[in-house]
Amino acid sequence: MEDVLLRYGIIGVGMMGREHLYNLAAIPGALVVAVADPDPGSREQAVAVASALQLSRPAPPLQVFGDHGSLLDSGMCDIVVVATPNMTHAQILLDILNHPKAHHILVEKPLCTTVEDCYNVIEAAQARPEVLVQVGLEYRYIPAVAKLIEQVKINSVGRVRMVSIREHRFPFLVKVNNWNRFNKNSGGTLVEKCCHFFDLMTLIADSMPVRVMASGGQDINHLDESYHGEVPDILDNAYVVVDYENGVRGMLDLCMFAEGSRNEQEICVVGTRGKGEAFVPESIVRIGARDSGREGVLTYEVHDKRVKYEGLHHGSSFLEHLEFAAAIKSNGERPPTVGLEEGLMSVAVGVAAQQSIEFGRFVTLTEVIARKR
Ligand SMILES: NC(=O)c1ccc[n+]([C@@H]2O[C@H](COP(=O)([O-])OP(=O)(O)OC[C@H]3O[C@@H](n4cnc5c(N)ncnc54)[C@H](O)[C@@H]3O)[C@@H](O)[C@H]2O)c1
Missing domain, CATH: 3.40.50.720 (NAD(P)-binding Rossmann-like Domain)
Structure with missing residues (x-):
């Protein structure tokens, strides 16, 4: 260049x-x-x-x-x-x-x-x-994630049917003026943090999300904190199921009091032919085919030589x-x-997930994206 x-x-x-x-x-x-x-x-x-x-x-x-x-x-x-x-x-x-x-x-x-x-x-x-x-x-540029996406695109797992993403990590860090402690500032955990994962899910599903069902709560984190008399109201764990137009099922498993994890993100894609997984930060990708079983699973350690700064x-x-x-x-x-449409869609799924927890039912994307375009 x-x-x-x-x-x-x-x-x-x-x-x-x-x-x-x-x-x-x-x-x-x-x-x-x-x-x-x-x-x-x-x-x-x-x-x-x-x-x-x-x-x-x-x-x-x-x-x-x-x-x-x-x-x-x-x-x-x-x-x-x-x-x-x-x-x-x-x-x-x-x-x-x-x-x-x-x-x-x-x-x-x-x-x-x-x-x-x-x-x-x-x-x-x-x-x-x-x-x-x-x-x-x-997150789509994280080398192990990019490798998994590449394998899916070249049909290594066949026609994708299920995409599950687990993020098990530490609680939200302290921010300037503690803006991230309240839904009204962050959009809620499933928008703020998880838009990353809904973007990945949609990219891998290669389809549009249709409806979202979620269960979640604030069970442990930040409950002993108070800012101007208000206790934080952000979710610290959730399961979110996303149905896609082409029948792909997505699932997010989020836990923010899981510091005792080897990996922070584990992404698993199962298709008609096989299964692909990415582990971060181990930076390992595994690809296996149904017809070669456990013995045939290939393991790749992934590095991208273009990266001159690893950072956070x-x-x-x-x-x-x-x-x-x-x-x-x-x-x-x-x-x-990654343009504005991807930005919008990742927020919309997060909003639908937050609302699903609030309403206790599936929320459709058309409910959330109600505005005429
Ligand atoms: N890509 C990622 O994985 C990732 C990771 C962390 C944070 N983020 C995002 O980055 C953004 C910043 O998060 P952060 O962790 O740096 O928070 P932070 O609180 O550490 O920093 C935010 C900064 O913005 C400043 N600020 C507030 N209002 C401003 C304004 N009107 N004009 C200019 N500056 C203003 C604050 O004073 C503060 O210094 C958020 O949107 C967050 O979601 C993304």
Whole structure:
């Protein structure tokens, strides 16, 4: 790829914004020129990270803004990365899309916390076709997950019938001003965290989700915390079943008090011919065929040589940036791999799952995506 210089601005430099700083420092042709964040502590940490980075090219000092409007008005950036709390994505995206200067956008997942907000953003983006938008559903780039998807696409397991994803991990981390402790800010656990998994499920099922049934609760985590007199209300475990138009069944098994796990994600795809599994972070993929049984199962240890920075997400943030930069440099020939429609659909399944728990019944996608398009 030609080493064209792309100038990045990062809006929101908390944990994930700083993770983008590290990743972009390892991308040829990328330069972070500005950041914006209202929190002095986050700004200070971003400046400290930026000055400690070993860049392959001389770079001017990072410009630091207290709000995203000033960063956009500066005209310094070609691309902005939105890494702010979930409930702020919609307004910030509308501000970027309505700004006179065109900025390409990489927005962290979830696209927005509600389906309505996703539609508002999609409408605004349709009016700015020169702006490319990629949604940060990066799990599809995790090398072991990408290998499993590739095996499914080349028909190693036959016609896919079942996709199950287990995430067993540690509780939600502490965030700036504790925004992630409440559904109204995050969209709820099944939107905030699990949009990643619904995106993967839909990608592997290669079909549209039709209806969702979920059972979940907040059994252990954050119950002893209180913020301005309010106790967090976020789910810490759930089972979610998703039915797809083509008959594929998806299932998510989420537990956020399962630190004692060898793997954080285990993805299993069963088709008419065989079965494929991916294990993260072990970075192992297993593929087996029904007619060769247990003895015939192949095990791959997966690495992607393109990854120059592993970071917090097994190299997926790095690969996501590589992909988006390639889309931008292709001058319209290559659209972003994860666009707004994928962003919307992953939020919609999460919303349907949250509602299913609340209502105690299946929720159809048409109920959730009720708005006329
Ligand atoms: N891809 C992933 O797997 C992944 C992992 C973690 C977080 N995320 C997403 O990244 C986003 C940020 O999460 P985080 O973990 O970094 O949270 P964080 O609380 O660590 O950081 C958020 C930062 O945004 C700042 N902020 C708030 N409002 C702002 C505004 N209007 N303009 C500019 N900055 C603003 C806050 O001051 C804070 O510094 C969220 O959407 C989250 O869901 C994605």
